[in-house]
Amino acid sequence: MTYELTADEVHRLRGLLAEDDIRKTKVLYSQLMDAGRIDDLAELFTADAVCVFGRFGEWHGREEIRTNLAAVDRDHHHSLPFHAMHATTDHWVELTGPDTAIGRSYLIDLITGKPADDQPIVILGTYDETYRKVDDSWLIERCVLHFLWPERQMADDLTETLISKRRE
Numbered sequence: 001m002t003y004e005l006t007a008d009e010v011h012r013l014r015g016l017l018a019e020d021d022i023r024k025t026k027v028l029y030s031q032l033m034d035a036g037r038i039d040d041l042a043e044l045f046t047a048d049a050v051c052v053f054g055r056f057g058e059w060h061g062r063e064e065i066r067t068n069l070a071a072v073d074r075d076h077h078h079s080l081p082f083h084a085m086h087a088t089t090d091h092w093v094e095l096t097g098p099d100t101a102i103g104r105s106y107l108i109d110l111i112t113g114k115p116a117d118d119q120p121i122v123i124l125g126t127y128d129e130t131y132r133k134v135d136d137s138w139l140i141e142r143c144v145l146h147f148l149w150p151e152r153q154m155a156d157d158l159t160e161t162l163i164s165k166r167r168e
Helices: 007-035 038-042 062-076 158-167
Strands: 045-052 058-060 084-097 100-111 121-134 137-149
Touching (some): 007 084, 007 121, 007 137, 038 062, 100 137
Antiparallel strands (some): 084 100, 100 121
């Protein structure tokens, strides 16, 4: 017996494949950041991307993002691969169009160079992001990091922006 997919099922499967591609982009973000592969990391952003990273500033365009990520790697991670580990979890993704999506993930930022009896968690936060498909690849168009612990530092509440984009 053959099983034919309905048009709705095919549409849903295409959506799930896109969501999986977006999640892969986010996983690569953490993997490349932690490995210190900043040039490869910068390529996960659109050319006109914006990053809003609280005390680290607001960065515009891939080249500024590359420059500032390299500075963070040098100044905070000591350019040592996996000195920090950005565990991103609970990644919610929703397609807002054929080539656009929104998402949120949680960040648990750990420092591996601390003694075993020290607290390795240095940041808890959330990433709110918009994604755009460019040349068959899902890239990060806007990334806002809300710092929740140990110091609360939130950008303008993107939660409402995420909700309003779902309604469009």
